[in-house]
Amino acid sequence: MIGLIALAVVAVYIGFWWFVFKNVKNRWAKGTIIAIALAIPFWDLPIGYLNFQRYCLDDGGIRQLEDISPQKSLYFVSGTGYRPEYLFKSGLDAAEYRKRDGTVTRVFKTSGGTIQTVENATATSSVRLRTVFNEQLTWNLYRQEELLEDNATGRPLARARSYTWLGGWIQRQTAPMLTPAAMCYASSSSGLIEIAINGVKK
Numbered sequence: 001m002i003g004l005i006a007l008a009v010v011a012v013y014i015g016f017w018w019f020v021f022k023n024v025k026n027r028w029a030k031g032t033i034i035a036i037a038l039a040i041p042f043w044d045l046p047i048g049y050l051n052f053q054r055y056c057l058d059d060g061g062i063r064q065l066e067d068i069s070p071q072k073s074l075y076f077v078s079g080t081g082y083r084p085e086y087l088f089k090s091g092l093d094a095a096e097y098r099k100r101d102g103t104v105t106r107v108f109k110t111s112g113g114t115i116q117t118v119e120n121a122t123a124t125s126s127v128r129l130r131t132v133f134n135e136q137l138t139w140n141l142y143r144q145e146e147l148l149e150d151n152a153t154g155r156p157l158a159r160a161r162s163y164t165w166l167g168g169w170i171q172r173q174t175a176p177m178l179t180p181a182a183m184c185y186a187s188s189s190s191g192l193i194e195i196a197i198n199g200v201k202k
Contacts, residue, residue, distance in 0.1 A: 045168045048139040049182070052165040055141060056184035062160045062191045068127070068148065070199035075104070075123040075151055078131035082193070084115065091197040096123045126151055127196050129189070140166040146189045148196055158195055160188030 021033050073094035074087070084095045084107040094108035104123045109115055132145040141163060148158040166172050167181030 041170050042168060044139065045181075048141070048165060048168060051139040052141055052163060052182055052184075055137070055143070055163050060161055060163055060185045062158065062185075062188055062195070064158045064195065064200060066155070066157045067201050068157050068195060068199050071125070071127050071196045073108075073125040074193065074196055075125035075128035077128050078133070080129070080131075080189075082189075087193070088115075090193065094125070096120075096125050098123070123151060127157065129192060129196070131189070140168070140172045142166070146192055148192050158192055158200075160185065160192050162186050162188050 021030055021037075024030055024033060072092060073096065074092055075096040075098070076082070077098050080097070082095075087095045088109050094106060097105045097107070099105060104120045105117060106120055106124070107115060107117050128149050128151040130147045130149055132143075132147070135143045135145065137143055142165075144162045144164070146160045147156050149156050162185040163183065164180050164186075165182045171181060
């Protein structure tokens, strides 16, 4: 239904400007009409794209902030799609997940290779992974930031930033019907997990 409404609006818009164009005789006036008709829906695209490129080049991707020793356990403060089985194959022995009530589910691999789960009041991992979702910036740009932090002090150890640009104002108003115009560094969290597991010197 929304799609049909959008198509109807586009058809009316094109029809209006076509009517105006056909009824104007002066060539310069016709050129002005075309410029205005194109500028209204697309004027902010060049500005938004340059803004997107600037953030991606200057601020995107993974940045290490401090030395990180190799970790065998990692605490996921925010929601994550990484299952314990994948993390264990990657080198972890335990993964902790924060629940909505603030308690922690700890999934760990025993010396015999079996996987067990316990519920704890607090996390025991030294390092945590926290995500700040969909921070809105200028020109229809959104940032997702993932942080490796010292779990005791909250001190940031490394961070990964990805950016999603919705496009112009039309794409913003019709979201999520239209897909984002561009993205960069969309899968940086796996790189942070690798840094936590292997450790790295700044």
